[in-house]
Amino acid sequence: MKILYLLKQDPDETLKRIMDEHRKANEVTVLDLRTEGDHGRIVELIASNDKVISW
Amino acid sequence: MSRKIAVLVRDRQEEGLRMAVGITLLDDIIDVYVLDRKVEDTEKNALNIETMREMEMNLYTNCRENEDMEYLTTEEIAGKLLGYDHILPY
Amino acid sequence: MKLGILVNTDRHLDHIVGITKAALSRGHEVIIFSMDTGTRLLENPAFTDLQKLDGVSMSYCDHSAKELGVNAEGVQEGIVCGSQYNNAEMNHNADKVIVL
Numbered sequence: 236m237k238i239l240y241l242l243k244q245d246p247d248e249t250l251k252r253i254m255d256e257h258r259k260a261n262e263v264t265v266l267d268l269r270t271e272g273d274h275g276r277i278v279e280l281i282a283s284n285d286k287v288i289s290w
Numbered sequence: 291m292s293r294k295i296a297v298l299v300r301d302r303q304e305e306g307l308r309m310a311v312g313i314t315l316l317d318d319i320i321d322v323y324v325l326d327r328k329v330e331d332t333e334k335n336a337l338n339i340e341t342m343r344e345m346e347m348n349l350y351t352n353c354r355e356n357e358d359m360e361y362l363t364t365e366e367i368a369g370k371l372l373g374y375d376h377i378l379p380y
Numbered sequence: 381m382k383l384g385i386l387v388n389t390d391r392h393l394d395h396i397v398g399i400t401k402a403a404l405s406r407g408h409e410v411i412i413f414s415m416d417t418g419t420r421l422l423e424n425p426a427f428t429d430l431q432k433l434d435g436v437s438m439s440y441c442d443h444s445a446k447e448l449g450v451n452a453e454g455v456q457e458g459i460v461c462g463s464q465y466n467n468a469e470m471n472h473n474a475d476k477v478i479v480l
């Protein structure tokens with residue numbers, strides 16, 4: 236499964252553990268919205284991933 | 291077709307819990323995960339949780355202080371999240 | 381794709397606007413529901429003007445707006461003054477939902 240994380244802040248300990256767990260058997264992409272300004276790329280990743288988690 | 295939605299309640303508990311109750315209005319499946327902290331003892335929180343109980347919604351937590359919810363480890367929660375259509379961290 | 385954007389803060393306007401326009405340009409539809417401090421954006425034309433774009437539907441939680449004293453008088457026709465029912469609709473109809 237492909238999972239996209241959209242980060243709006245530094246990951247806390249809980250999110251790090253969730254991400255670590257997801258990485259074991261999934262393809263994980265992390266986008267930091269504080270530095271990512273290419274909205275076309277963001278939309279394409281949202282569309283192409285199975286799950287999106289905004290944090 | 292029903293959607294399956296996970297609401298992850300973090301620091302803004304009152305609004306997160308209110309939303310979780312509110313989005314049940316179209317008969318989608320809404321499960322609630324209270325993360326990292328005990329639910330604050332407020333009138334609004336108590337009312338929303340009581341409503342969830344009446345609607346037989348699933349309430350999970352990774353915080354053992356929430357004694358009236360089903361405890362799961364953070365890793366178990368991570369696994370369950372992949373079964374939802376939408377994941378809404380609040 | 382129908383993209384839902386749950387706007388529950390007023391901190392990410394640039395991304396809301398940018399993602400909405402980028403999604404439309406790729407043929408997607410966008411559904412925006414604002415609540416909590418996200419309703420403060422109703423006072424900003426850069427946010428409310430999104431309603432004018434083909435393929436965008438917008439609504440907000442009147443309870444939140446009233447509780448926060450948001451001035452929604454200037455909100456355009458077509459932006460639905462609603463409730464969590466509109467949020468439920470967004471989540472029911474959208475293929476993907478992001479939270480900003």
